Amino acid sequence: MGSHPENGAGLTASSPVRRRRITDAACLAALALGTWAIWSAMISRPTQRVAFEVFDMFAYLLPAYTYEGARLRELSLPLWNPYQGAGVPFLAVLQPGALYPARLLLLFTDPVTATAWSTLGHLGVLVLGMYGACRVMGATPAGAIVGAVAFAVACGRPMLFFPPFLEGSAWLPVIAIAAQRTIATGRWRWAATLGTSVAMPALAGGYQLVVYVAYLVPMVVVAILVDRRRRGGRDIWPVAGQLLVAGVLAIGLASPQLLPTLAWSKEAVRQTTELTALQMQPLGILKTWQTLLYEKLTQLTLPAAFLAAVGFVRAGRFGLVLGAFAVVGLMLSLGPGAPGSFLYWYVPGFGMFRGPGRIFTMAVAFVAALAASLGFSALLRTSILGRARRIAEGLAVGLFLVVAVPRMRAETVLPWTSQNSLFRDGMPGMFDELKDTGGRVWLLGRPADWAVTARQGMMHAFPVLNDYDSLSARNLRDYLGALAGVPIREDVLPFTGSILPTEPLRHPHLLDLAAVRSVVLPKDSPIRERTPRFVPIRDYVIYDLVANAGALPRAYLASHVRMAPDVAGALAAITDEGFDGHREAVVIGRPDDAETTVLRSAPAEPVREARVWLDSPERVAIDVATDRPALVVLADAWAPGWRVTVDGSSRPLRQVNHLMRGVVVAPGDKVAEFTYTAPGFAAGLWAAAVAGVAFGACAMVLRNR
Numbered sequence: 150m151g152s153h154p155e156n157g158a159g160l161t162a163s164s165p166v167r168r169r170r171i172t173d174a175a176c177l178a179a180l181a182l183g184t185w186a187i188w189s190a191m192i193s194r195p196t197q198r199v200a201f202e203v204f205d206m207f208a209y210l211l212p213a214y215t216y217e218g219a220r221l222r223e224l225s226l227p228l229w230n231p232y233q234g235a236g237v238p239f240l241a242v243l244q245p246g247a248l249y250p251a252r253l254l255l256l257f258t259d260p261v262t263a264t265a266w267s268t269l270g271h272l273g274v275l276v277l278g279m280y281g282a283c284r285v286m287g288a289t290p291a292g293a294i295v296g297a298v299a300f301a302v303a304c305g306r307p308m309l310f311f312p313p314f315l316e317g318s319a320w321l322p323v324i325a326i327a328a329q330r331t332i333a334t335g336r337w338r339w340a341a342t343l344g345t346s347v348a349m350p351a352l353a354g355g356y357q358l359v360v361y362v363a364y365l366v367p368m369v370v371v372a373i374l375v376d377r378r379r380r381g382g383r384d385i386w387p388v389a390g391q392l393l394v395a396g397v398l399a400i401g402l403a404s405p406q407l408l409p410t411l412a413w414s415k416e417a418v419r420q421t422t423e424l425t426a427l428q429m430q431p432l433g434i435l436k437t438w439q440t441l442l443y444e445k446l447t448q449l450t451l452p453a454a455f456l457a458a459v460g461f462v463r464a465g466r467f468g469l470v471l472g473a474f475a476v477v478g479l480m481l482s483l484g485p486g487a488p489g490s491f492l493y494w495y496v497p498g499f500g501m502f503r504g505p506g507r508i509f510t511m512a513v514a515f516v517a518a519l520a521a522s523l524g525f526s527a528l529l530r531t532s533i534l535g536r537a538r539r540i541a542e543g544l545a546v547g548l549f550l551v552v553a554v555p556r557m558r559a560e561t562v563l564p565w566t567s568q569n570s571l572f573r574d575g576m577p578g579m580f581d582e583l584k585d586t587g588g589r590v591w592l593l594g595r596p597a598d599w600a601v602t603a604r605q606g607m608m609h610a611f612p613v614l615n616d617y618d619s620l621s622a623r624n625l626r627d628y629l630g631a632l633a634g635v636p637i638r639e640d641v642l643p644f645t646g647s648i649l650p651t652e653p654l655r656h657p658h659l660l661d662l663a664a665v666r667s668v669v670l671p672k673d674s675p676i677r678e679r680t681p682r683f684v685p686i687r688d689y690v691i692y693d694l695v696a697n698a699g700a701l702p703r704a705y706l707a708s709h710v711r712m713a714p715d716v717a718g719a720l721a722a723i724t725d726e727g728f729d730g731h732r733e734a735v736v737i738g739r740p741d742d743a744e745t746t747v748l749r750s751a752p753a754e755p756v757r758e759a760r761v762w763l764d765s766p767e768r769v770a771i772d773v774a775t776d777r778p779a780l781v782v783l784a785d786a787w788a789p790g791w792r793v794t795v796d797g798s799s800r801p802l803r804q805v806n807h808l809m810r811g812v813v814v815a816p817g818d819k820v821a822e823f824t825y826t827a828p829g830f831a832a833g834l835w836a837a838a839v840a841g842v843a844f845g846a847c848a849m850v851l852r853n854r
Contacts, residue, residue, distance in 0.1 A: 212602075
């Protein structure tokens, strides 16, 4: 893994290989022990402090891991999530990383412990991998230690609070090692490592990092290729072919996750459209770019920033390429108003993400830490120091550790350090009661109240109407907007699945259509007005639990339907004053639809409840026995990937009441069965298999040549 400093990329060795390996092994052991010590003393230390940066860990990821763990222990792969947003995809929303290997920890332990183990493990991979990356790029052992610690401080510490980004970032050093060894040696095992490691950020759920990796990897490759020593003197064209095959492998391995995500994105609020400056950086828009620049440099630590500048200059063409990437990335990470920030909207993929500062944390920090290791090595490589060089290196490393290591302290609560059970378990007693009452819940937690959050339905296994996800459905957004009677504003933050009405509900009957039986309300909520059907159930200090007396059953048969040409027409129809959801339903389709002819002219009689006798996330079966034609309505969200059969024969799946799904049945029909397969998942598995076979074939043929 290592190299003598005078040998650049380590292609030859002027010192004994054994001595070099012993030195590297000792440094790696020291870094591993240091990582464990920092984890024990500075990251796993119980604390009461709460910071905004860790909210997603409790409110989004922990519920997702809880649900996935329960499904994995049933030996099932979670494709659909029935507990949020009246039902949403699970695999396709990407961030939980349902296919990532580390999720297998959920088979053996609880979600909090599994998350802690994964975080510690990936922090270790990040530190040890960065040491290896610095060494193969030409750093001395001391310089590699500086680079590893700098990357841990600038990337590992901020990403502790969002596991998908930490897990994905931990693979960046592995990618760099594999890229250099593939280019320098031509060995196919390194090409396989490169393809596999490039796929890992996507599987981990680091959606934003996936885009940055798409730019970072070619930059690292170009930097190595323009430096003849680091590429081992190999010709570029054979190298290019091998890298291309590794890239095909990476895309194939990531396809089972990426293809379902791309398919669902067509239905989601957050697509590939560009965000405005305010949406992109809502919390940092008031800070000057000079302030943000200083924050980024101190995040890396000023000594590491200085060493990185030296490394960019002293590392030749390799350093120039790294430096150009770092300067451009740093400017883009400062967000709107910084010099050159206009480029952010012109770089494909960047404009659709919030938090441009993550460019620095997840990409620029890696490049800067690598350059810092080379800069440190160059400064202490001078012959002036003579025999005092080792002493000088030790003192310099020690001084850097004194500056950098205290920054690893996690000052805020984490799931495994929190002393407040509310953050993990929610409001005492409330969720157990909601689970017992049955039916769907509209869960309106106060802003920043971690005890009542939308995704706690996943934690406690009860269905919730609202959600909290970057890839929330547009249908859900429009439905909740119609319920409140006001358009949902997205000029600051994109819709993420929930609203907190500030006025009385204009169309409370939409709760009936969604089978919402219970509503959790803040005490001062204005939606009590115009909703006389809300019956008090329980007082939870700052919340009230009320029942919605008009809720429809989750499954029912309607004898009369209206037709709507599209989702906008359906929303207009169900909010029309003449619409009675207890006697009719709105179906999206052609006005002359043959299957619904009888239902359109039938009298509007009260709906009849249908019995759900099989209920699993990806499969729902309903008893639909009827003596006349009817529309079976299942008050769960419609989404691509759902199919329906009646007595084993395929029937057209209907989008009903804008948000829900249903099927037309006739006398004699007995059972309607709804089943879900994630669009793109099967194709992704085929792509992974084909990419693996193609890689193996190319490796065998080209190696024989």
